[in-house]
Amino acid sequence: MPGPAILADMSSSPLPQASHLRKNARVLVVEDDDAMRDLLVEELSDAGYEILAAANGRAGVDAVLNNAVDLIVTDLRMPDLDGFDLIRDVKATKQAPHIVMITAFGSIETAIKAVKLGAYDYITKPFEFEELLLVIDKALNDRKLHKHIEHLQREVEGKYRFGNIIGESDAMQEVLALVTRVSTSDAYVLVTGESGTGKELIARAIHYGSARSTKPFIAVNLAAVPAQLIESELFGHKKGAFTDAHSDRSGLFQQAEGGTLFLDEIGEMPTALQAKLLRVLQEGEIRPVGANQVEMVDVRVVAATNRDLEEMMSRGEFREDLYYRLNVIDIRLPPLRNRVDDILPIAEHLLRLHADKAGLDTPIVLSSEAQRLLLAYRWPGNVRELQNTIERGIALCQGGCVEVGDLPQAVHERRDINYLATAVARKLSLSELERDFIVLVLDDEGGNKTRTAQRLGLDRKTLYRKLEEIHGEQNK
């Protein structure tokens, strides 16, 4: 038996890292002929795969149900469930392995039927052993790639799953309820909100929550495309339509066919083009630049802007009819400072994500003082700024706790500008307000209690008593 010789041949295999691939692959051999089965088992084991064997189709299906099998090499003619039945039964299982069918010489119809039923490939008897190894390795490689793509796809979808949009405030709860409702419809949506409030995240959630989720989600930032190119970018162009149009090119509407087109910064759309966009939204048809004919498209449009479109309308910079067409459903994302209840949950969500990624058993925490600064800050950059702040905190912190000193200067400086407003939003009592104030002043005095007492107009004893109360509360 040429075992070692085959192993030596493998180095010239056209598939890279075959030995690694084989070590992690479980191959099931289904063959009723004892001598042939033994031979296959021995050869394939020698080649480096992990091998299971079954003497008939029924036993083969059982083996698939009870083990994680990556690939099956099967004979066609077998008593008790033949190769075709095996393919049918195996293909109905979850994570079905690839199947390579061994067929008799000259029976091309059989081979075609096997592939039609879902076999990955076939090999005709008599065959060289290397030939079989090549087919198996190709199938395993393919499966690995497939799994990888599925994993990436799940990751992308997971990222925009509802669970990853944090919103505990009443305002965000309303937004999320609206998102759920609009996902089931095909209505155009306009998402508005300051920079960094999560407009794109919401647009993606609408897409991935809709029946269009398996079709493309295409995003374009109109502020980033030169005005003279927007039309061809959106609708495509014909060869020769303008100087640089060397060939036909499809636009984003065509690329988003069946899915969702996210028109970010819609306020930047030149007025001349607004009329053309309106026609697309009304008629469902586009005309590529330089084309004589229109094309039908099936695309849901979600638009977003951080500009005040109503004000732009009053100045004649945005078409009223387009506004009402886009704005069938209006999702307004409040700035983060107006939904203080979301600040710590988002921060904690980010810390948990970091822990998952870094393989930490427990997430990094925020000191209570750091939490207070985060709550009091105005967040002009909204959730994106909070994200940057937390990432920075994670990078700087020592000992698993983000302290005040790990937060950027801006968060310190502006902590009191909006403090009273947030105190109202947080429904603080007078004693809680006093507690916060004492802690902030103490921090400002670098922990010096004498100076803190002087500044607060308290005697030292009273300050100590109050601090003890505060600590007692915190340790509760």
Ligand SMILES: Nc1ncnc2c1ncn2[C@@H]1O[C@H](COP(=O)(O)OP(=O)(O)OP(=O)(O)O)[C@@H](O)[C@H]1O
């Ligand atoms: N409610 C939320 N929960 C969790 N993450 C959020 C939330 N809102 C926003 N984010 C995150 O904050 C970042 C900014 O969000 P996004 O890009 O959607 O904002 P935007 O409104 O489109 O901003 P811009 O106007 O600057 O384009 C993203 O990384 C997003 O994942």
Ligand SMILES: [Mg+2]
């Ligand atoms: Mg955006």
